[in-house]
Amino acid sequence: MSLTRNTDNTPMKTAEIHLENGQLPDHPSVGSTYQVADQFTIPQTGPVFDETLAALGIELKHAQPNELQINLGKLCNLACHHCHVDAGPKRTEIMTWATMQKILRWAKQANIQKVDLTGGAPEMNPHFRDFCHALLNMGVQITSRCNITVLYEQGQEDLAQWYADNKIRLVCSLPCYTEDNVDAQRGKGVFDKSIAGLQLLNSLGYGHDDALSLNLVYNPGGAFLPPPQSSLEQDYRNMLRDNFNITFSNLLAITNIPINRFAHALQRDGEINDYQDLLVSNFNASTIDQLMCRHLINLDWEGRVFDCDFNQMLDIPMSGQQTRYLWDIEIDGVAGQPIATNRHCFGCTAGAGSSCGGVLSD
Numbered sequence: 591m592s593l594t595r596n597t598d599n600t601p602m603k604t605a606e607i608h609l610e611n612g613q614l615p616d617h618p619s620v621g622s623t624y625q626v627a628d629q630f631t632i633p634q635t636g637p638v639f640d641e642t643l644a645a646l647g648i649e650l651k652h653a654q655p656n657e658l659q660i661n662l663g664k665l666c667n668l669a670c671h672h673c674h675v676d677a678g679p680k681r682t683e684i685m686t687w688a689t690m691q692k693i694l695r696w697a698k699q700a701n702i703q704k705v706d707l708t709g710g711a712p713e714m715n716p717h718f719r720d721f722c723h724a725l726l727n728m729g730v731q732i733t734s735r736c737n738i739t740v741l742y743e744q745g746q747e748d749l750a751q752w753y754a755d756n757k758i759r760l761v762c763s764l765p766c767y768t769e770d771n772v773d774a775q776r777g778k779g780v781f782d783k784s785i786a787g788l789q790l791l792n793s794l795g796y797g798h799d800d801a802l803s804l805n806l807v808y809n810p811g812g813a814f815l816p817p818p819q820s821s822l823e824q825d826y827r828n829m830l831r832d833n834f835n836i837t838f839s840n841l842l843a844i845t846n847i848p849i850n851r852f853a854h855a856l857q858r859d860g861e862i863n864d865y866q867d868l869l870v871s872n873f874n875a876s877t878i879d880q881l882m883c884r885h886l887i888n889l890d891w892e893g894r895v896f897d898c899d900f901n902q903m904l905d906i907p908m909s910g911q912q913t914r915y916l917w918d919i920e921i922d923g924v925a926g927q928p929i930a931t932n933r934h935c936f937g938c939t940a941g942a943g944s945s946c947g948g949v950l951s952d
């Protein structure tokens with residue numbers, strides 16, 4: 591058993607989990623797990639996440655938050671197979687300027703230092719640039735999750751230069767370095783546009799200049815775990831440099847979480863139970879301290895708060911309590927609050943772990 595630290599700096603118990611016959615014990619009861627509404631899809635079989643933690647003496651609670659992760663809406667120019675947001679060109683849910691202003695006021699008062707902007711394609715929100723300017727004026731460090739192809743959308747012709755001028759950290763999806771795999775997952779023609787977009791960003795200094803951080807995201811093209819992040823990063827570096835003269839800062843390997851669109855695909859292919867078994871049998875307790883839900887507050891397009899983006903998509907309110915907006919909570923009241931879980935959470939603790947920042951343990 592190893593010890594890490596709780597929010598109050600007391601030791602938190604983590605442990606290697608002991609499998610019986612290679613399997614975690616099955617728990618028929620649901621405990622304090624948050625029940626997901628019928629319209630959402632998650633795995634229905636196998637061990638329960640919070641009971642698995644309880645068996646190890648672990649309570650999953652928020653640490654002091656250091657970041658807001660803000661979903662600016664579900665509108666996107668793509669409709670990828672693995673998308674946990676179910677985003678696409680026909681979605682109309684989008685954050686208003688009035689909501690952004692409330693968030694800005696709260697973030698200033700709470701002295702928020704980092705913001706992670708996501709969607710959908712966050713750039714397709716008409717207030718995206720004004721919101722970023724307001725955050726930058728407050729000294730907030732911005733990460734934007736850019737699908738790269740949005741650089742070629744009508745009205746976004748100057749987006750790459752705008753990003754570079756404002757030194758915004760970019761996290762860009764590129765689930766493989768081959769055309770077939772990318773187009774199969776994200777749509778025909780996406781690979782070519784992604785390569786052209788990365789070359790454009792490189793030409794503006796992204797991936798070369800320390801102030802212009804260009805990070806790529808890999809996620810598996812099916813029902814399997816990511817390979818080790820460091821060796822995969824080297825493969826990406828070699829392939830993208832040799833074939834396209836592209837350079838980047840870091841590769842983030844992210845596990846597909848079995849909810850909504852990806853879970854539907856697994857169900858359709860009869861793979862959902864096997865995939866959940868894979869996640870459970872690779873449970874790694876050493877990832878828990880760094881789970882993203884412990885360190886950030888997630889917001890939806892209306893400003894409602896959640897423990898993470900996956901819980902947002904399953905309509906599981908922050909800490910499993912009643913629906914609240916950011917401006918209903920105090921930042922000092924977050925640390926120590928419980929985190930609402932269900933079986934999809936095994937996706938974050940499998941293998942080396944997974945978060946919006948890549949793996950959680952080596």
Ligand code: SF4
Pocket residue numbers: 666667668669670672673674675676677678709710711737763
């Ligand atoms: S680009 Fe991102 S947000 Fe848009 S559909 Fe694909 S995965 Fe979803």
Ligand code: SF4
Pocket residue numbers: 881882883884897898899900901929930931932934935936938
């Ligand atoms: S899905 Fe992952 S990040 Fe979200 S609450 Fe579960 S363990 Fe935490």
